[in-house]
Amino acid sequence: MRGQSRHERIDPRPATVRQSDGHVFEREEELLEETPVSIVVNGKAYAVMMVTPGDIEDFLFGFLFADGLIHHAADVLGWEMVESENTYTLYVQLPESMAQKARERARGVMGASSCGLCGVPRMDDRLEICEKVTTKAVVSIDEVAKALQDMQSAQEINRRTGTAHAAILIGRSDRVVREDIGRHNAVDKVAGWAVRNVWNPADLCLLAVSSRLTFEIIHKAVRLKVPIVAAISGVSGLAVRTADRAGITVVAYAREGRMTIYTHKERIVQGG
Numbered sequence: 001m002r003g004q005s006r007h008e009r010i011d012p013r014p015a016t017v018r019q020s021d022g023h024v025f026e027r028e029e030e031l032l033e034e035t036p037v038s039i040v041v042n043g044k045a046y047a048v049m050m051v052t053p054g055d056i057e058d059f060l061f062g063f064l065f066a067d068g069l070i071h072h073a074a075d076v077l078g079w080e081m082v083e084s085e086n087t088y089t090l091y092v093q094l095p096e097s098m099a100q101k102a103r104e105r106a107r108g109v110m111g112a113s114s115c116g117l118c119g120v121p122r123m124d125d126r127l128e129i130c131e132k133v134t135t136k137a138v139v140s141i142d143e144v145a146k147a148l149q150d151m152q153s154a155q156e157i158n159r160r161t162g163t164a165h166a167a168i169l170i171g172r173s174d175r176v177v178r179e180d181i182g183r184h185n186a187v188d189k190v191a192g193w194a195v196r197n198v199w200n201p202a203d204l205c206l207l208a209v210s211s212r213l214t215f216e217i218i219h220k221a222v223r224l225k226v227p228i229v230a231a232i233s234g235v236s237g238l239a240v241r242t243a244d245r246a247g248i249t250v251v252a253y254a255r256e257g258r259m260t261i262y263t264h265k266e267r268i269v270q271g272g
Contacts, residue, residue, distance in 0.1 A: 009033055009054045009157055032163040034181045038089040039063070042099035046092075047107040052157075052164065052180040053088075055189045056081065059180075060090050062192025066220040069094065069102050073196050132247035135227040137205045140271045141259065144230050147208050148254055151177050155210070166210040169194055169226070172203040183211040187220050194224070201225035208232075213252055215239045222246045228267055230254050235262065 015029040037051045039060070047067075051059055060079065064070045077093040094102065151168035154177040158164040165183040169176050169190035174197075178189035187209065194204075204226040209217060213231035215238045221229045222242070229243065230251035240262045243250045249264040261268050 009052055010160060030160045032157065032161040032181050036087045038087065040089060040091050041069070041094055041102040042092070042096075044099075044103055045106065046102050049185070050182065051088075051185050052182075055178055055180075055193075056088065056090070058178060058189040058192035058196065059185060060092070060192065061195045062188035062190070062220075064092070064094075065191055065195050066188055066223050067105065068223065069098050069105075070195075073198065131225075132245075133222065133225050133227050134247060135202060135204070135225065137227045138267050138269055139206060139228060140269050142271070144206065144208070144228075144251060144254055144259060144268065145257075147175075147206055148210075148230065148232060150175070151208055151210060155179055158210075168206075168208045169204070169224075170206040170208075171199055172205065174199075183209055183214075184216050184220070186210075187217055191220060191224055206230060208254075212236070213239050213250065215242055218242045218246070218248065218250075221248055227264075230259070 009032065011031045011033055012028050013031055014026060016024065016026055018024050033053055034050045035053050036048055038048045039046045049063070061073060061076065064076070070076060075094060075098060077095065079090060079092045082089045082091065147168055147170055151166050155164060155166045157179045158166065164179040164181060165186050166177055166179045167186040167190045176190050176193045178186050178193065180186040180189060187207070201224065204224060206228045207221050207224065207226045208230040210232055212233040213229065213235040215236060218229060218239045228249040228251065232255050233252065235250055235252040240250055244263040247264060249267040250262040251259050251268065252262065253260045
């Protein structure tokens with residue numbers, strides 16, 4: 001069943017604020033939720049991830065795509081969501097060849113909201129670059145800054161809680177923003193939206209995130225074949241090396257009128 005979720009993204013809670021000048025007052029604080037989401041593929045448990053409720057279908061398709069279990073939305077033969085008081089279970093039906101891959105790659109531990117690769121049994125297939133991103137996309141410094149500004153402007157959940165990460169995926173004619181407590185989940189959600197709406201990888205221009213840029217996000221960008229990945233914060237060495245090998249342009253510290261370009265800098269140009 002694909003009904004409305006009973007879970008809410010935000011949980012209002014009373015809180016006591018104490019200040020260093022001795023002032024104390026009570027107020028209601030809005031807390032961002034994280035919920036265990038179990039993914040079961042063809043009857044076998046595959047992964048449990050901590051995800052902010054909302055845009056669950058986008059998350060599911062993006063997660064399966066990023067993990068290499070599906071290539072297109074049509075690969076999902078069917079799915080349903082079962083809710084209990086504190087969890088979701090997503091039951092997915094895939095073709096047998098893809099289900100076999102899921103059985104081989106089943107994750108051994110719960111994936112925390114801060115970790116997109118927790119429990120992965122082997123990293124070799126994640127580190128392998130099978131096909132380089134060759135899209136000849138070129139964007140200006142101003143366009144990168146505008147993308148990050150648009151992403152931040154769309155962060156309604158973060159404005160209320162101060163806790164949500166966001167990702168924006170930009171194509172030639174459309175763009176999508178998603179929020180989540182996990183930066184990798186936000187990327188899965190924009191990827192899932194693109195997969196479900198049959199975006200052509202050749203039309204993708206830019207993926208940007210509100211966080212630091214780590215290997216797991218570059219891994220998802222490789223799967224999407226997005227040519228440029230930008231981050232407001234810093235970047236890891238493994239992320240840069242992987243992006244370089246994959247033909248992806250990495251932009252970090254993109255804020256306050258400047259940015260640092262680490263790889264394939266020819267895609268970033270001056271001008272508006």
